[in-house]
Amino acid sequence: MNNKGTKEPSFGLEIPDWKRVRVPDDVELLGKVVVDSAFAVHQELGPGLLESAYEACLSHELRLRGVNHQLQLPVSLNYKGIRVENGYRADVVVEDKLLVELKAVDQLLPVHTAQVITYLRLKRFPLGLLINFNETLIKHGIHRVLNVPRSPEEVLT
Numbered sequence: 001m002n003n004k005g006t007k008e009p010s011f012g013l014e015i016p017d018w019k020r021v022r023v024p025d026d027v028e029l030l031g032k033v034v035v036d037s038a039f040a041v042h043q044e045l046g047p048g049l050l051e052s053a054y055e056a057c058l059s060h061e062l063r064l065r066g067v068n069h070q071l072q073l074p075v076s077l078n079y080k081g082i083r084v085e086n087g088y089r090a091d092v093v094v095e096d097k098l099l100v101e102l103k104a105v106d107q108l109l110p111v112h113t114a115q116v117i118t119y120l121r122l123k124r125f126p127l128g129l130l131i132n133f134n135e136t137l138i139k140h141g142i143h144r145v146l147n148v149p150r151s152p153e154e155v156l157t
Helices: 025-045 051-064 110-123
Strands: 069-079 082-094 098-103 127-132 142-146
Touching (some): 025 051, 025 082, 025 098, 025 127, 025 142, 051 069, 051 082, 051 098, 082 110, 098 110, 110 127, 110 142
Antiparallel strands (some): 069 082
């Protein structure tokens, strides 16, 4: 069944408005810059290197484009009233608005997407990019991940 242009998925259930992720225009623009940068890095290097090499080169490419970002950013989390420092390290955080998780693996697994979703929830970002540089064509390795709310109370403002 074709549902192009409708709010209803093919199976007939309407998606509640609170579940719709609203990605601000500035975050979308940052995402495009990161994707263009990833294409430039992959065009120059190709697949087969370590994740750390791609991270350093992507960082350099972002600097060349004047994009403010941080690498291996420690992020704390709260668990039942205690603060856990360094709960994880985000590979790249762009302008404190966009999370970029880098991989150099044979195949992305569901756990990689789950990892990005968890990071997005902890940072309260609407959008993340999961980029696997170990692809012959980088377009197959770039995935947008949205922070879809689990409840109306969790909607990002």
